[in-house]
Amino acid sequence: MTQNQNQILSSVKNAELVEKRRNQMIKGAITLFKEKGFHRTTTREIAKESGFSIGTLYEYIRTKEDVLFLVCDAIYEQVHERLESAIDLENPSVTNLEKVVESYFYLMDEMQEEVVIMYQEVKSLKKDTKEYVLQKERDMVGMLEKVIVTCLPHEISKQDAELMANNIFIQGQMWGFRRWVLQKQFTLKEYIDRQIHYLMASLAIDRTIVKDKEA
Numbered sequence: 001m002t003q004n005q006n007q008i009l010s011s012v013k014n015a016e017l018v019e020k021r022r023n024q025m026i027k028g029a030i031t032l033f034k035e036k037g038f039h040r041t042t043t044r045e046i047a048k049e050s051g052f053s054i055g056t057l058y059e060y061i062r063t064k065e066d067v068l069f070l071v072c073d074a075i076y077e078q079v080h081e082r083l084e085s086a087i088d089l090e091n092p093s094v095t096n097l098e099k100v101v102e103s104y105f106y107l108m109d110e111m112q113e114e115v116v117i118m119y120q121e122v123k124s125l126k127k128d129t130k131e132y133v134l135q136k137e138r139d140m141v142g143m144l145e146k147v148i149v150t151c152l153p154h155e156i157s158k159q160d161a162e163l164m165a166n167n168i169f170i171q172g173q174m175w176g177f178r179r180w181v182l183q184k185q186f187t188l189k190e191y192i193d194r195q196i197h198y199l200m201a202s203l204a205i206d207r208t209i210v211k212d213k214e215a
Contacts, residue, residue, distance in 0.1 A: 008066050011059045021060045024050040026074050029067045034113055038068055038121040069129050072118050075111060076136040082107045083143050089150050094205060097151035098196050100144070105172045105192045112176030119173075141165045152203065164199070171195050 010018050028049030032041040043064050047057040061067055086103035088096050108115060122133055145165035149156070156164075175182060175191060182191060200206075 008061060008069065010061070018060060021050075021052070021056070022070055023074075024052070025057070025060065025067055026070050029071055030114055030117065033068075033071070033117045033121065038064075038117075038124055043067070065125060065129070068121055069125060069133070071114070072122060072125070072133045073136070075114050075118055076133070076140060078111065079104070079107060079140050080136075080143070083140065083147075087143070087147055089147070092151040094151060094153065094200070097147055098200075100147050101168055101172075101196055101199065102192055104144075104168070105175065105195070106188070108172035108175055109188050112179060115173055115176050119177075137169075141169050144168050153205070156203075164202075168195075168199070 012018050012021075025046060028051070029041070029046050032045055032049055036045075041064075043057060044054050046064070046067055047054045050057070061070070082103055083100060086096075086100045088099075118133075122130060125133060141162075142165070145161045148161050148164055149158075175188070186194070
């Protein structure tokens with residue numbers, strides 16, 4: 001359970017049980033939000049989809065907005081974990097940068113429904129929790145920026161690194177946002193390969209030469 005999830009009030013003191021029940025809520029809520037959207041989904045429906053009563057639901061959260069927050073937080077935790085597992089800053093290389101980008105894109109494919117829901121519904125969060133979610137996004141972009149700066153064979157400005165990190169972040173999400181057209185034109189592998197190709201071309205990096213040097 002993340003630190004901020006602990007700030008959502010629960011009458012249950014068993015941390016493992018709270019995490020288990022909230023994970024059930026997240027899965028149930030995502031299913032319903034896909035079908036009906038956040039506003040038309042009721043807490044009673046979330047409880048039923050999660051496998052327990054409305055009374056039990058309110059032992060772990062206080063409002064429907066708490067559930068939406070848990071969904072958003074869970075999405076960013078998965079992104080953070082996936083990026084961390086792919087990043088190797090002790091052995092920085094262009095190949096590792098490509099691996100990180102590829103891993104992020106594959107995760108965005110796996111979570112495209114969740115990401116679309118999050119961006120559609122994040123406006124429904126209260127100001128402080130919305131700011132938390134937006135800060136998590138900035139943190140994810142910051143991780144990509146650090147990988148770019150560390151792995152490139154030459155220096156680039158902080159401004160360029162920030163822009164490039166934001167581009168990668170959005171290009172991964174675009175696979176889901178514009179799936180109605182992109183997924184008819186490309187396989188996921190083709191989409192990732194072309195995006196990495198354009199990334200390296202913008203940096204004037206010949207992928208073949210670099211990989212030969214790193215081998």
